[in-house]
Amino acid sequence: MAGKETDLARELESHRDYLVRFALFMLRDLALAEDAVQETFISALASHEEFQGRSQLRTWLTAILKNKVFDLVRSRSKGPPMVSSDDLQEDDGRDGAFGERGQWIDPPSNWGLPEEAFESSQFWETYLKCCKVMPERQALVFSMREVLGLSAEEICKKLELTTSNLHVILFRARQSLRTCMTKNWFGGEHG
Amino acid sequence: MGKLMYSCEQAARLSSRAMEEPLGPVDRTMLRLHLMMCANCTNFSRQIEFLRRASRKVPEAIDRGKT
Numbered sequence: 001m002a003g004k005e006t007d008l009a010r011e012l013e014s015h016r017d018y019l020v021r022f023a024l025f026m027l028r029d030l031a032l033a034e035d036a037v038q039e040t041f042i043s044a045l046a047s048h049e050e051f052q053g054r055s056q057l058r059t060w061l062t063a064i065l066k067n068k069v070f071d072l073v074r075s076r077s078k079g080p081p082m083v084s085s086d087d088l089q090e091d092d093g094r095d096g097a098f099g100e101r102g103q104w105i106d107p108p109s110n111w112g113l114p115e116e117a118f119e120s121s122q123f124w125e126t127y128l129k130c131c132k133v134m135p136e137r138q139a140l141v142f143s144m145r146e147v148l149g150l151s152a153e154e155i156c157k158k159l160e161l162t163t164s165n166l167h168v169i170l171f172r173a174r175q176s177l178r179t180c181m182t183k184n185w186f187g188g189e190h191g
Numbered sequence: 192m193g194k195l196m197y198s199c200e201q202a203a204r205l206s207s208r209a210m211e212e213p214l215g216p217v218d219r220t221m222l223r224l225h226l227m228m229c230a231n232c233t234n235f236s237r238q239i240e241f242l243r244r245a246s247r248k249v250p251e252a253i254d255r256g257k258t
Contacts, residue, residue: 102198107231146246
């Protein structure tokens with residue numbers, strides 16, 4: 001029994017690097033990311049009977065990690081810095097991307113269908129940099145929705161947001177990301 | 192263009208919202224009408240859909256060390 005647990009502990013270690021990088025992407029704070037992974041390992045060791053090779057170990061660990069990330073986010077969002085964030089405010093109806101009559105100031109270009117970009121490490125570098133341009137909370141809501149694929153309802157419940165708040169935050173996040181990607185990826189030699 | 196048409200800003204916000212929930216019949220029709228006539232908003236809509244496909248691949252990208 002003890003031997004089995006040591007084996008599992010060793011196997012967990014081999015996933016640490018990936019899990020920390022994933023948590024760091026979500027949390028933007030290395031110490032917090034490492035905490036989340038540590039707690040993931042503790043949960044994994046405590047409930048390893050449940051695992052029993054039902055899925056890939058990494059998939060199982062990632063699922064646990066997501067929950068740890070949410071717990072950390074939720075406890076942090078109770079504090080003042082995240083709650084008072086600008087992007088939590090109700091929509092003022094104005095967006096810098098549009099003119100007075102709601103027309104595009106800098107119209108979106110045709111990106112084509114550049115799925116081959118997914119194979120390029122430069123593409124991902126640009127994508128991750130552009131995510132960091134977003135305010136912290138906006139980036140988090142965006143990744144909960146688009147990276148983790150949580151439903152709007154789940155996100156609202158977890159972060160105590162109204163549906164209209166969520167729509168505003170996601171709209172701004174998408175605007176920010178596509179503007180940054182246009183400038184730094186599609187506008188240049190890759191477009 | 193008169194009030195009969197949604198503005199680009201309205202259309203873009205609806206395109207974004209439609210990625211979270213189904214739109215009501217009026218909004219859906221008005222958005223479709225706008226997109227038929229507006230290349231800019233069609234580009235916007237395709238861009239945010241592309242970004243969703245990209246975002247779903249972030250864990251893979253991190254896994255391959257492509258960070």
